[in-house]
Amino acid sequence: MSAAAAELVTSSEPTIASIQAQINRTIDDLLATLPDPGRLSAAERRGIIARYTAVLEGNFIYWMTGAYIAAGSDEARAKIMDNLREEVRDCHPGMMRRFAIAAGAVPSSDDADAVYPNLMKVRQFIGRLSPVPIVVTMAFFEGFIQRFMPYLADLARRQGSSDMEYTDVHGVCDITHTEELFNALAAEMKLAPAQSDTDLFEGVGLLQALIQNIVRTN
Ligand SMILES: [Fe+2]
Numbered sequence: 001m002s003a004a005a006a007e008l009v010t011s012s013e014p015t016i017a018s019i020q021a022q023i024n025r026t027i028d029d030l031l032a033t034l035p036d037p038g039r040l041s042a043a044e045r046r047g048i049i050a051r052y053t054a055v056l057e058g059n060f061i062y063w064m065t066g067a068y069i070a071a072g073s074d075e076a077r078a079k080i081m082d083n084l085r086e087e088v089r090d091c092h093p094g095m096m097r098r099f100a101i102a103a104g105a106v107p108s109s110d111d112a113d114a115v116y117p118n119l120m121k122v123r124q125f126i127g128r129l130s131p132v133p134i135v136v137t138m139a140f141f142e143g144f145i146q147r148f149m150p151y152l153a154d155l156a157r158r159q160g161s162s163d164m165e166y167t168d169v170h171g172v173c174d175i176t177h178t179e180e181l182f183n184a185l186a187a188e189m190k191l192a193p194a195q196s197d198t199d200l201f202e203g204v205g206l207l208q209a210l211i212q213n214i215v216r217t218n
Pocket residue numbers: 060087092170
């Protein structure tokens with residue numbers, strides 16, 4: 001490939017900065033739609049915590065494992081493995097469950113049903129193991145979780161809970177995780193640029209719909 005042709009290919013690819021900007025806009029939009037905790041009933045507050053738990057407790061490590069399997073670069077795999085190691089070593093699913101128990105918000109079958117269709121769509125997307133779109137999706141998810149923690153903690157406090165370990169840990173550690181995932185994304189894009197017809201934000205859109213299921217109270 002000539003230098004000019006190589007430049008053309010490079011310039012037509014989205015940059016990490018533009019992907020990060022679109023992810024941040026999507027997170028901003030989601031946070032702007034969150035219902036005012038002061039106007040929610042106890043049942044509505046419980047429902048948001050329960051649906052969040054129904055999605056996160058059993059799926060986060062699974063989806064991050066999908067990112068690990070899909071990633072081809074040593075750099076991305078190392079960063080994703082660091083994240084997985086922390087999830088397993090510190091038993092984040094257990095931390096999530098304790099948070100839900102303390103807030104009186106253990107997921108019911110109705111909570112699971114409310115998120116089921118869009119949860120399945122995210123699972124199927126992850127199962128395709130498409131490296132760049134998966135890493136974009138997990139960077140979005142980490143970024144959203146980190147910025148959602150103060151809201152989730154507020155709901156739990158209003159439910160009478162004082163167990164904030166889950167929200168404390170994820171409001172801090174996911175800042176680093178998000179940065180690491182963007183570094184992982186850069187490594188993946190360098191190794192195997194996505195095809196021009198690949199929708200880099202497919203998983204972000206699916207996850208956005210799932211998060212809307214979690215926070216919707218009517
Ligand atoms: Fe976690």
